[in-house]
Amino acid sequence: MTAKEYLYQLKDIDDLINSNQEEVDRLRALATNISVTYSDEPHGSGTSDKVGNTVVKIADLENEINDLIDELIDLKRESISIIKQIKGIRERTILIKRYINNKTLEQSAVEMGISYTWTKQLHGIALLEFDKLMKVSVRK
Numbered sequence: 001m002t003a004k005e006y007l008y009q010l011k012d013i014d015d016l017i018n019s020n021q022e023e024v025d026r027l028r029a030l031a032t033n034i035s036v037t038y039s040d041e042p043h044g045s046g047t048s049d050k051v052g053n054t055v056v057k058i059a060d061l062e063n064e065i066n067d068l069i070d071e072l073i074d075l076k077r078e079s080i081s082i083i084k085q086i087k088g089i090r091e092r093t094i095l096i097k098r099y100i101n102n103k104t105l106e107q108s109a110v111e112m113g114i115s116y117t118w119t120k121q122l123h124g125i126a127l128l129e130f131d132k133l134m135k136v137s138v139r140k
Helices: 003-033 046-083 089-101 105-112 116-139
Strands: none
Touching: 003 046, 003 089, 003 116, 046 089, 046 116, 089 105, 089 116, 105 116
């Protein structure tokens, strides 16, 4: 696994958390919109089954979100630990902004007051350094 692939796991997990949270929000809205129809004729408990099924889906998704958050926290800790070993402050800053804080290289360049071209070069250097450190870290 390359440094970039390793670090992109952070974004992938974060995106999955956000996607699952959107689904929870959608299911909650759906659950509050399920209405009960009263009639004199007996019938199955279709509405309560729908609500019950929705509540179970919400609980399952929330458990999955919590597991993903734990995974994201662990991966961020590992990544930050490796990033801290990089010698250059700008290289460390770019990796933190790009992968930990989910900023684009363009945003990072503006915030750091350097050109986008220079940011791309520093990013490449930082990834090479991260890759070396990551491989040493994995061997331990």
